[in-house]
Amino acid sequence: MGVKFKDITDPEPIEMNDLKGKILTVDASNVIYKFLSGMRQGDGTPLKDMNGNITSHLNGIMFQTSSLIEKEIKPVYVFDGKAPELKKKTQEKRISIKKESKQKYLEAKQSGDNEKARKYAARTAELNHEIIESSKKLLKLMGVPYVQSKTEGEAQASYMVSKGDAWAVVSQDYDCLQFGATRMLKNFKLSRSQSKNLEIISLEKTLKDLDLTREQLVDVAMLVGTDFNKGVYGIGAKKGIKLIHKYGTLEKSLEALDETMEVDPNEIREIFLNPDVVTDYDLKFRRPKKEKLLDYLCGEHDFDEHRTNNAIQKLQLKTAQTSLESWF
DNA sequence: CGTCTATA
């Protein structure tokens, strides 16, 4: 879920058009999860091919990415590696919520309550090996770059932005700021109220507004609670900032509160400030493999040929231009 | 979630 920093950031509105020509890093598990949970029919059943394979994620990746590239926005997908040990508790909690949801989904479906069924079905979405591998295969055929992180996708995606190799990270998760992303885009989506509430948060502005260093922001996060520690009961973002302003560090704040932390703060600092990242990534957009895409999506997974061809066209249009750009 | 279509 990330840190609860909604109240202390000051996002600025931004238009989809302003992203023209920009490379954006996207936490792949994040978007794939959204496709898996959102792209369902009335009773909560996801999109499937005739063999029963789930295809919601392939549909989402294909049609979202092609539309972005048509708008000259270049998404780079960043896949999760191994999560830090400290995240175990957060992960276990998620698994138990998933189990509960599965039960409630089955109950609702049994009783014919479609609305409830759909709601709980969305929470049962699972990013298994097959989902991840099929997503990577599709991206490769599309000519869209992806990066396999060693650690958390969010950390790698943020690192690439901090290096200036990408312009912003697409995320709903404030962790990106602790990870050092200079810009994060919130409410990024294409359909419906597109760009209606698209927002950008600047790390520099955030730190300046709050009068904190990034190191101190991480300390505030630990007081509030992160995916890696529980946080102090009763301390939210605003109180956390006051404490760090007053005492300077997490340790001194804890001492003043007469509180202790269950884990070594330095271990969490390391996760946020010095994550194990890949540095030799390749962000080149390539020409889509048209025939293989048609084979894969229409042949293997029963996608509509006309719609698929349309999307491939959008990919081709821009890749032609982007490869041309690289000559200058 | 994202597309296309109907409707005003």
Place this chain on the structure above:
DNA sequence: TATAGACGG
């Protein structure tokens, strides 16, 4: 041009 609904696989 903007919004609502049906559908995608």
